[in-house]
Amino acid sequence: xxxxxxxxxxxxxxxxxxxxxxxxxxxxxxxxxxxxxxxxxxxxxxxxxxxxxxxxxxxxxxxxxxxxxxxxxxxxxxxxxxxxxxxxxxxxxxxxxxxxxxxxxxxxxxxxxxxxxxxxxxxxxxxxxxxxxxxxxxxxxxxxxxxxxxxxxxxxxxxxxxxxxxxxxxxxxxxxxxxxxxxxxxxxxxxxxxxxxxxxxxxxxxxxxxxxxxxxxxxxxxxxxxxxxxxxxxxxxxxxxxxxxxxxxxxxxxxxxxxxxxxxxxxxxxxxxxxxxxxxxxxxxxxxxxxxxxxxxxxxxxxxxxxxxxxxx
Amino acid sequence: xxxxxxxxxxxxxxxxxxxxxxxxxxxxxxxxxxxxxxxxxxxxxxxxxxxxxxxxxxxxxxxxxxxxxxxxxxxxxxxxxxxxxxxxxxxxxxxxxxxxxxxxxxxxxxxxxxxxxxxxxxxxxxxxxxxxxxxxxxxxxxxxxxxxxxxxxxxxxxxxxxxxxxxxxxxxxxxxxxxxxxxxxxxxxxxxxxxxxxxxxxxxxxxxxxxxxxxxxxxxxxxxxxxxxxxxxxxxxxxxxxxxxxxxxxxxxxxxxxxxxxxxxxxxxxxxxxxxxxxxxxxxxxxxxxxxxxxxxxxxxxxxxxxxxxxxxxxxxxxxxxxxxxxxxxxxxxxxxxxxxxxxxxxxxxxxxxxxxxxxxxxxxxxxxxxxxxxxxxxxxxxxxxxxxxxxxxxxxxxxxxxxxxxxxxxxxxxxxxxxxxxxxxxxxxxxxxxxxxxxxxxxxxxxxxxxxxxxxxxxxxxxxxxxxxxxxxxxxxxxxxxxxxxxxxxxxxxxxxxxxxxxxxxxxxxxxxxxxxxxxxxxxxxxxxxxxx
Numbered sequence: 001x002x003x004x005x006x007x008x009x010x011x012x013x014x015x016x017x018x019x020x021x022x023x024x025x026x027x028x029x030x031x032x033x034x035x036x037x038x039x040x041x042x043x044x045x046x047x048x049x050x051x052x053x054x055x056x057x058x059x060x061x062x063x064x065x066x067x068x069x070x071x072x073x074x075x076x077x078x079x080x081x082x083x084x085x086x087x088x089x090x091x092x093x094x095x096x097x098x099x100x101x102x103x104x105x106x107x108x109x110x111x112x113x114x115x116x117x118x119x120x121x122x123x124x125x126x127x128x129x130x131x132x133x134x135x136x137x138x139x140x141x142x143x144x145x146x147x148x149x150x151x152x153x154x155x156x157x158x159x160x161x162x163x164x165x166x167x168x169x170x171x172x173x174x175x176x177x178x179x180x181x182x183x184x185x186x187x188x189x190x191x192x193x194x195x196x197x198x199x200x201x202x203x204x205x206x207x208x209x210x211x212x213x214x215x216x217x218x219x220x221x222x223x224x225x226x227x228x229x230x231x232x233x234x235x236x237x238x239x240x241x242x243x244x245x246x247x248x249x250x251x252x253x254x255x256x257x258x259x260x261x262x263x264x265x266x267x268x269x270x271x272x273x274x275x276x277x278x279x280x281x282x283x284x285x286x287x288x289x290x291x292x293x294x295x296x297x298x299x300x301x302x303x304x305x306x307x308x309x310x311x312x313x
Numbered sequence: 314x315x316x317x318x319x320x321x322x323x324x325x326x327x328x329x330x331x332x333x334x335x336x337x338x339x340x341x342x343x344x345x346x347x348x349x350x351x352x353x354x355x356x357x358x359x360x361x362x363x364x365x366x367x368x369x370x371x372x373x374x375x376x377x378x379x380x381x382x383x384x385x386x387x388x389x390x391x392x393x394x395x396x397x398x399x400x401x402x403x404x405x406x407x408x409x410x411x412x413x414x415x416x417x418x419x420x421x422x423x424x425x426x427x428x429x430x431x432x433x434x435x436x437x438x439x440x441x442x443x444x445x446x447x448x449x450x451x452x453x454x455x456x457x458x459x460x461x462x463x464x465x466x467x468x469x470x471x472x473x474x475x476x477x478x479x480x481x482x483x484x485x486x487x488x489x490x491x492x493x494x495x496x497x498x499x500x501x502x503x504x505x506x507x508x509x510x511x512x513x514x515x516x517x518x519x520x521x522x523x524x525x526x527x528x529x530x531x532x533x534x535x536x537x538x539x540x541x542x543x544x545x546x547x548x549x550x551x552x553x554x555x556x557x558x559x560x561x562x563x564x565x566x567x568x569x570x571x572x573x574x575x576x577x578x579x580x581x582x583x584x585x586x587x588x589x590x591x592x593x594x595x596x597x598x599x600x601x602x603x604x605x606x607x608x609x610x611x612x613x614x615x616x617x618x619x620x621x622x623x624x625x626x627x628x629x630x631x632x633x634x635x636x637x638x639x640x641x642x643x644x645x646x647x648x649x650x651x652x653x654x655x656x657x658x659x660x661x662x663x664x665x666x667x668x669x670x671x672x673x674x675x676x677x678x679x680x681x682x683x684x685x686x687x688x689x690x691x692x693x694x695x696x697x698x699x700x701x702x703x704x705x706x707x708x709x710x711x712x713x714x715x716x717x718x719x720x721x722x723x724x725x726x727x728x729x730x731x732x733x734x735x736x737x738x739x740x741x742x743x744x745x746x747x748x749x750x751x752x753x754x755x756x757x758x759x760x761x762x763x764x765x766x767x768x769x770x771x772x773x774x775x776x777x778x779x780x781x782x783x784x785x786x787x788x789x790x791x792x793x794x795x796x797x798x799x800x801x802x803x804x805x806x807x808x809x810x811x812x813x814x815x816x817x818x819x820x821x822x823x824x825x826x827x828x829x830x831x832x833x834x835x836x837x838x839x840x841x842x843x844x845x846x847x
Contacts, residue, residue, distance in 0.1 A: 031723070031726075031727040031730055031731065032724070032726035032727045032729070032730050033726065033729055033730030033733070034726075036726070036729030036730050036732075036733060037725075037726055037729055038360070038365070038366050038368075039366075039367060040366065040367035040368045040369075040481060043367060043762075044762065044770070044772065045733045045773065046770075047439070047497075048729075048733055050497045051365075051497055053497075054495070054497045054498055080518075082359040082360045082366070082518070083359055083360055083518040084360065084362075084499045084501060085518065090518065093517050094517075149560060152561070152564055153564070156564060156568055157564055157567060157568055160568065163568070163570055164561060164564040164565045164568050164570055165554075165556065165561050165564070165565050165570060166554070166565075166570065259557050259558050259561075260558055260560075260561060261561065262520075262554070262555075262556045262557075262558065262561050262562075262565070264517050264519060264520030264521065268519055268520070268557070269519055271557075272357060272359070272518075272519045272557075275696060275724065275725070275726060276359065276726060277726045
């Protein structure tokens with residue numbers, strides 16, 4: 001197992017290298033000019049050119065790529081063209097809100113979606129099943145920003161239960177932290193709940209047809225025990241896989257959710273950086289997201305061995 | 314207690330048995346909350362060097378942190394600010410300035426003449442007016458700690474205006490060690506000379522910036538208007554909350570999470586009006602001028618007849634209604650290039666933009682001009698509502714006129730890069746792009762790049778019209794207001810006759826604030842002095 005983990009971690013190196021080359025090349029060929037944005041709308045072409053030179057944006061691709069790779073290898077993500085702050089500092093400022101949002105969404109989604117899927121499978125064809133599937137369709141279909149606006153209107157503006165926007169660090173207190181995240185997590189969680197609930201239902205339906213389930217019932221196991229101990233445990237591998245894949249979904253959704261709820265997270269940092277062509281920040285954030293995604297997949301693979309002892313690496 | 318307060322208290326009570334005393338939120342007293350003004354700016358404060366980055370949002374934040382030698386008031390008259398007195402020699406070639414006593418930087422060091430010299434020297438290459446001063450400058454030296462002298466090769470009557478204007482970049486005064494930074498390189502230290510300190514450790518670009526009142530600042534005795542007079546800060550702290558989504562900003566203002574929103578979206582104004590806790594008013598009486606630039610270097614717009622045909626067909630009302638809707642208080646037709654309501658405003662030569670629009674006559678003119686159906690590469694940034702809206706109207710206009718439109722939907726970052734390219738449209742260049750100009754920039758030619766027509770040195774589109782340049786030179790040398798007005802009349806006529814660019818109309822925007830906030834001024838930037846909160 002240990003050897004497998006080491007091998008997988010080593011395998012992330014070429015993956016990250018390919019991502020780095022891809023991201024750098026893409027940004028190089030993409031249109032847009034940070035110097036023009038910095039100079040402002042009233043700047044003359046000469047001003048823009050001077051700024052471009054001072055930022056080193058006029059140098060050849062290989063020189064810039066080489067310097068960037070050299071810095072990355074030393075753990076230096078570079079400095080933002082616009083803010084003049086180290087990219088690592090900017091990412092550090094934004095990690096907590098995004099991580100908080102994603103973790104809370106994940107907890108919320110798993111807590112709600114798995115029981116929903118189990119119950120829907122158990123009560124297949126009934127009103128409960130149809131309601132769960134109807135909710136899943138709705139969750140997939142309604143965009144995150146629409147859900148976000150509706151939630152903000154009802155729970156913040158009309159009922160005044162929760163704030164409209166913003167983020168409070170967890171060291172300012174549990175409730176201030178939580179109250180800013182409830183609506184975004186619910187908005188973001190909609191798609192995720194729908195996805196997990198559907199997969200759980202489908203997998204559970206398959207498992208509930210298995211002989212060992214009939215055996216468990218014949219032995220007199222209770223309904224809860226059959227569903228959650230015998231069936232769900234055996235249905236867990238595809239569910240966990242989907243949860244892992246869904247992290248990418250969460251990252252994408254966080255971009256929109258953070259904008260709607262004015263949360264200063266990595267999603268907004270990414271969008272702002274792309275619109276301004278802040279190359280070092282875009283590169284740093286994409287590298288981070290890629291790394292997180294690779295790491296999550298590794299964790300999921302390790303989790304398989306805990307869920308299903310038959311799986312060995 | 315409101316419902317949110319109840320929930321907060323209930324959670325606090327629930328947290329105590331868990332031994333989580335540290336988890337409860339710190340209580341913020343009513344008084345402390347009233348001492349903090351929460352503001353939603355027009356854009357993200359992505360950098361904080363007002364000379365290096367000339368975006369309006371950077372200027373607006375910088376005006377709190379750095380002071381100026383002069384400052385214009387709401388009549389656009391430059392008033393002494395850091396300067397106590399100035400003396401001009403009879404030939405107008407030597408200016409001697411004396412600084413006010415007791416001026417201090419935020420590190421408590423005194424503001425000295427050498428700081429001023431370094432700051433002005435850094436500002437000049439980045440500012441169109443500064444460049445003109447530099448071109449006639451003999452010497453700029455510190456005479457003693459509080460005195461500096463400027464000697465010129467020829468008189469520059471508008472020197473005070475140059476040092477006190479609101480147009481970006483403003484000539485802010487920084488400590489010498491910071492001001493020695495190359496003007497094309499960003500500063501790394503933010504030691505101000507103005508009424509508020511920038512709290513760098515609280516700055517999260519893209520999300521938040523915070524400013525604290527600087528107790529060592531000595532405001533002037535006069536009442537504060539715009540950049541002039543006593544800049545008295547009535548709150549302890551100003552927080553900027555960046556909200557990219559206007560609907561979120563609107564909801565935050567309604568729920569009382571923020572106090573002042575710089576630029577509400579016109580579509581959201583009716584909603585805000587219905588809320589009795591919110592006040593709305595015009596943000597900047599100098600407004601904005603919508604425009605599209607035509608590329609004078611390449612067909613079809615290197616042909617004056619084609620440019621005039623487009624101007625003849627253009628209906629500014631179409632643009633303005635698309636931009637601001639049916640609120641007639643928010644727009645005006647603009648048969649010229651200068652800001653309505655300001656002393657130099659003129660409509661001289663503006664007949665082509667007035668009266669009923671005659672599409673048939675425009676088509677006839679287009680045919681006579683020799684237009685050969687060349688494609689018009691129309692660059693339209695979709696991520697800016699003003700450019701997108703104008704672009705849609707223009708595309709429709711050109712099609713009705715019978716032109717071959719190549720509509721390029723893109724973003725502002727790409728527009729910024731592409732508009733700098735002088736290649737023909739088919740080789741990565743362009744024929745036209747849309748933008749807008751702050752009315753404050755268009756009150757006279759001082760910092761009005763868009764009206765310049767000096768060929769390669771001109772703004773994107775590179776018009777080369779000597780008559781315009783000649784008239785602008787006359788304005789700079791004008792000895793009195795009558796001569797200034799005559800010169801501006803000539804600029805307007807020559808620019809319209811030759812279509813330096815196409816003005817699409819004059820439009821205003823609102824600002825909104827909670828009624829417990831008072832003292833908000835109308836102006837080209839949000840002024841925080843005199844603003845209080847109860």
